[in-house]
Amino acid sequence: MSQQSMIDVKNVTAAYGALTALNDVSLNVQKGEIFGLLGPNGAGKTTLLACVEGLHKPKQGEALVGGISVQANPAATKRQLGIQLQKTALLDDLTVAELVEVYAALYEVYLTSQEIDALLARFDLVEKRNTLARRLSGGQQQRLALAVAIANDPQIVLLDEPTSALDPHARRAMWDIVRQLHNEGRTIVLTTHAMEEAEALCGRVAIIDCGRIVACDAPSALIARLKLNPMLKATVELPLEQVRALPEVSAARYTGEHLEVETARPEATLTALHELAARLDRSIRDVALRQPNLEDVFLKLTGRELAEQN
Template sequence: MDEAVAPTILEVRDLVVRYGSQTAVDGLSFAIHRGEIFGLLGPNGAGKTTTLSVIEGLRKPDAGRVTVDGAETVHAPLAVKAKLGVQLQASSFQAELTIEQLARLYAGLYGLDLSRRQLKERLEDVGLGQEMDKPFKKLSGGQQQRFSLMVATIHNPPILLLDEPTSGLDPQSRRQLWDRIERSRQGGGSILLTTHSMEEAQSVCDRVAIVDHGRLQALGAPNELVAMHRDDPRVLAVARGDVTLEDVFIGLTGSAIRD
């Protein structure tokens, strides 16, 4: 991707979010280009979830701003939400409803009136064409993740937010999920994801931002960050063999376990 000409689809500028006396996000800035897969990486409590909450319009920032495809979250929240697709780590769909009923419900929220044939085509695209009449609770974990992704992209949003989308999936389901995400990107969509898998981030992300204590620690393509920090004493202290993105991540954020 040529970052010099690719337009910005999402910009986080000088973001500050506080919970009482605690600062969860402390002056965080980054931008995502159209057609880019961007990873937001950090240990537990680093401020990732809070940042996503602001982007999604669920929380107002104490300072700074977030702009999605030209619309600012505080001043145009409905316009921002219409431009976003969101897949959370844990789904909270109504368990008793069939996936056809659920898909129609969420399509309706975006003003889409899909015929049964159109809906079946979309479900077939994620391997669920034969499950239309099955209640959501009867789907396997992998099927639920695929359905969740289909719902998140049902309105063809310009940017998709994925919160640990492959957590708990087996290798086959994980590969299928990433194939669909790559197709979304090839269609012009952008993806912002969080993941604890540095191997996954290194293999699928165009660029990553490493955050800790609400601040940006590093930003760039995974291979660039590895090359940039290859000789950093903090990274060398934790590396075992050739330096990887995980070594850079631990070197910059520390090896202490976070709750």
């Protein structure tokens, strides 16, 4: 398959006054990818998208969209982009249908009312066409933001935390919509701080932390490259230092009341855990084994947890 570069970020450094938000970031997104920017709050994800969108001017480096420099030709690059901002201030006193019409017109795309309905139908919003945007539920507003983002039929769709603050059902619905946009041949870049979202949707992921990309690859490749062992999970109260000292244990931590132990030999470690628990008169419940995930990758690369900072 021939490769076509849709987004190139070249050595971008971005700052807000004295604060460096991005530090020499480079990445490349190919046509047809769902590409994820995964990192905790404050990592620089929104700033990176803003540089691609032409909404933030990098201090150094440049961003290209479809081979065209965003800074040199902002109008031409914006026309290729559909943008769902992290907080879309959907104008308060417009109805759903009016909003779609207005946003498309900003891109000089003038939709007929049939076209507006067809667009709303894809996002399950037809019945809401005459409802004020501010009266929609959270999930409906997120879907409307996405409908608005693709009103100009863009090749590339940039989604900033598309599912944050959504309940699990609305989140799944949004995942389906993202997959649908991808199936139509669009290139998708999304940000998230949820590793399961990145794993579920993204072919490749850039892990971003403190303004730097610390790794970039397919989720499975990231996990494989770090040679992470399976994780043994159990609900038990044990001193971490004693768990870490057990044979075969390469790491141990608590997520809430659940102990997670990385081990090359789960059976041996489980036996050792039972012995330790018996000695300390503690009971072990809910034992499970899980394969390593992007959360473990982030922890390994940064020494910190992705989830607990959000």
